Amino acid sequence: xxxxxxxxxxxxxxxxxxxxxxxxxxxxxxxxxxxxxxxxxxxxxxxxxxxxxxxxxxxxxxxxxxxxxxxxxxxxxxxxxxxxxxxxxxxxxxxxxxxxxxxxxxxxxxxxxxxxxxxxxxxxxxxxxxxxxxxxxxxxxxxxxxxxxxxxxxxxxxxxxxxxxxxxxxxxxxxxxxxxxxxxxxxxxxxxxxxxxxxxxxxxxxxxxxxxxxxxxxxxxxxxxxxxxxxxxxxxxxxxxxxxxxxxxxxxxxxxxxxxxxxxxxxxxxxxxxxxxxxxxxxxxxxxxxxxxxxxxxxxxxxxxxxxxxxxxxxxxxxxxxxxxxxxxxxxxxxxxxxxxxxxxxxxxxxxxxxxxxxxxxxxxxxxxxxxxxxxxxxxxxxxxxxxxxxxx
Amino acid sequence: xxxxxxxxxxxxxxxxxxxxxxxxxxxxxxxxxxxxxxxxxxxxxxxxxxxxxxxxxxxxxxxxxxxxxxxxxxxxxxxxxxxxxxxxxxxxxxxxxxxxxxxxxxxxxxxxxxxxxxxxxxxxxxxxxxxxxxxxxxxxxxxxxxxxxxxxxxxxxxxxxxxxxxxxxxxxxxxxxxxxxxxxxxxxxxxxxxxxxxxxxxxxxxxxxxxxxxxxxxxxxxxxxxxxxxxxxxxxxxxxxxxxxxxxxxxxxxxxxxxxxxxxxxxxxxxxxxxxxxxxxxxxxxxxxxxxxxxxxxxxxxxxxxxxxxxxxxxxxxxxxxxxxxxxxxxxxxxxxxxxxxxxxxxxxxxxxxxxxxxxxxxxxxxxxxxxxxxxxxxxxxxxxxxxxxxxx
Numbered sequence: 001x002x003x004x005x006x007x008x009x010x011x012x013x014x015x016x017x018x019x020x021x022x023x024x025x026x027x028x029x030x031x032x033x034x035x036x037x038x039x040x041x042x043x044x045x046x047x048x049x050x051x052x053x054x055x056x057x058x059x060x061x062x063x064x065x066x067x068x069x070x071x072x073x074x075x076x077x078x079x080x081x082x083x084x085x086x087x088x089x090x091x092x093x094x095x096x097x098x099x100x101x102x103x104x105x106x107x108x109x110x111x112x113x114x115x116x117x118x119x120x121x122x123x124x125x126x127x128x129x130x131x132x133x134x135x136x137x138x139x140x141x142x143x144x145x146x147x148x149x150x151x152x153x154x155x156x157x158x159x160x161x162x163x164x165x166x167x168x169x170x171x172x173x174x175x176x177x178x179x180x181x182x183x184x185x186x187x188x189x190x191x192x193x194x195x196x197x198x199x200x201x202x203x204x205x206x207x208x209x210x211x212x213x214x215x216x217x218x219x220x221x222x223x224x225x226x227x228x229x230x231x232x233x234x235x236x237x238x239x240x241x242x243x244x245x246x247x248x249x250x251x252x253x254x255x256x257x258x259x260x261x262x263x264x265x266x267x268x269x270x271x272x273x274x275x276x277x278x279x280x281x282x283x284x285x286x287x288x289x290x291x292x293x294x295x296x297x298x299x300x301x302x303x304x305x306x307x308x309x310x311x312x313x314x315x316x317x318x319x320x321x322x323x324x325x326x327x328x329x330x331x332x333x334x335x336x337x338x339x340x341x342x343x344x345x346x347x348x349x350x351x352x353x354x355x356x357x358x359x360x361x362x363x364x365x366x367x368x369x370x371x372x373x374x375x376x377x378x379x380x381x382x383x384x385x386x387x388x389x390x391x392x393x
Numbered sequence: 394x395x396x397x398x399x400x401x402x403x404x405x406x407x408x409x410x411x412x413x414x415x416x417x418x419x420x421x422x423x424x425x426x427x428x429x430x431x432x433x434x435x436x437x438x439x440x441x442x443x444x445x446x447x448x449x450x451x452x453x454x455x456x457x458x459x460x461x462x463x464x465x466x467x468x469x470x471x472x473x474x475x476x477x478x479x480x481x482x483x484x485x486x487x488x489x490x491x492x493x494x495x496x497x498x499x500x501x502x503x504x505x506x507x508x509x510x511x512x513x514x515x516x517x518x519x520x521x522x523x524x525x526x527x528x529x530x531x532x533x534x535x536x537x538x539x540x541x542x543x544x545x546x547x548x549x550x551x552x553x554x555x556x557x558x559x560x561x562x563x564x565x566x567x568x569x570x571x572x573x574x575x576x577x578x579x580x581x582x583x584x585x586x587x588x589x590x591x592x593x594x595x596x597x598x599x600x601x602x603x604x605x606x607x608x609x610x611x612x613x614x615x616x617x618x619x620x621x622x623x624x625x626x627x628x629x630x631x632x633x634x635x636x637x638x639x640x641x642x643x644x645x646x647x648x649x650x651x652x653x654x655x656x657x658x659x660x661x662x663x664x665x666x667x668x669x670x671x672x673x674x675x676x677x678x679x680x681x682x683x684x685x686x687x688x689x690x691x692x693x694x695x696x697x698x699x700x701x702x703x704x705x706x707x708x709x710x711x712x713x714x715x716x717x718x719x720x721x722x723x724x725x726x727x728x729x730x731x732x733x734x735x736x737x738x739x740x741x742x743x744x745x746x747x748x749x750x751x752x753x754x755x756x757x758x759x760x761x762x763x764x765x766x767x768x769x770x771x772x773x774x775x776x777x778x779x780x781x782x783x784x785x786x
Contacts, residue, residue: 096465097490
């Protein structure tokens, strides 16, 4: 069995104010072409289908047409889940009808158990993004209990229960959407734009998935973040921020023999409109010899890092006349180190610490010094979950 | 062929702050029971499925389960359209999969032409709510043209084109969602809560539909508003405001023989929690002899019209202790006629004039006197359409 593994489509996402829908449509067509060339038996979409819980009508229409194309016109079975960006309840609408045409879309923890699919030698489990509170509700754990306070604790139980459903003699595939950490990955990089943390409350160790033959992950946007050979991020098909600008985008083709090693092949997607980071002083950037080497206006999105602060006015306007769509214009001035250092620190903190940890650090600093009590930690966690859920209601 | 005709479910609607979802679920079960008892061959839902373009997640979930019950579990074909309250694009999601299971849901004008259904002797057309601008876009009429400025003009063309698709020898049924005016209806009452007007820009004359054997309408919430015997409103299954309090709710069973008169039978729905209007002075309302005759707290929603202004404080609280859920508390004081007259005038204006006409009148009054130019009228109309469309985006 041959599957295409993609994730993190984020349909409807904008790069600052720039609409990515055209680029996303083009990437979609490339995915469809890869599926046809590889003659895959199905397509995995591992969460973050939309960019937000209530997507724009344009995003809804585009996503509907993409699913129609793959599932109704091209007749591929689809194995999809919701990610942390999706609104699980809204995305759940009409799934029962889609299922009848082999479009499987799970958005609730319980559906990982009720709706797994066996195709030939392969059993596919689709476990959508969930937070510990969702798992506690599913397992009817009392609100005061200390059980399943972290996603690792919740996932340990969920995986054990999924394994109970393993049909013997089959290959077992999991589709899921979390920040999964491995031990044998030297390239490990945090690249999801969502708040995630290494070793924090929000990560799942890859070893939990050791009994699956392949784990198709979504959440982190670069395949280089994959924790192990068979627990793998496909990354997003489109570049969503400057940290992703230099990395190739694409999908995996997963070849699943009845026994033996899973085949994993990378297929690249070429952006119809690339995201390019330019760095230099103003004089360099407006030098014809330099800019004539770059894609023409309209052919790329530019993130520009100026290393000098030019004297004139309308800097952005001048650069836009040359480059077109500038999604970011930043000053990276040498000597101006306080500001740069503060920004870098803030970025590093946001990248390496969870919101819970940042709040804990802040409390510690302010209260001279003191730790949050366990009860206070629970309140913080509950408040953060509420904030996330509110954005869906 | 036997069809059940219902409309205006407005799933997710609230009566002021009171959630109607339980009452709506109960009415749904009664509709399902009527369909079973009557052994109907299909169910028409003539628009305003939700109460707003972006319904709550609870409404989405409830509506999905209702459709599942009728279409997947009970196996009824469904013939549905979007109404003016629905978000046409959002509701369009997944319709291609639903269609494969005989759940037909049209939300765009063009789908009335591409997706009509023939079942035995009967051809069913589903024409969703649209405004003149939608029709002009569909017919590619230039923005400056004077064609199709009113819904009557647009509908005349649409109906003529639908008639082109009539299969000869069939009975022709139309499902649609407008303010349709008849000539032979003495009970005519405006009961939709949406802005509508008699003889204004927003009404459609029933004679346009003379070549259909039955027109299943949604939009106005009382069946008494039906313009002719066979151009008919089923009304909403639930009482949505005090003007509907005294009227029975229900659905129609439509019996369509190969030839001869269409059979039309009314089936009532009993509200699980009724809406009751009480009128009187405060002393009467807090008199045990009076209130002990009324449903107990929690068993009904109350709209209370006080004919005296009592001296004490916490009037609402005292009444709530007796009656429970008070969705409206109004003072209708004799002698206090200026206020009452102003309110009545405002209500009458809103009921009998379209927003366009009200703006025109206001302009006329302010400009001492002057009429809006044709160009100004177009701007007003475009602005009003934008306001409506914005609520969907």
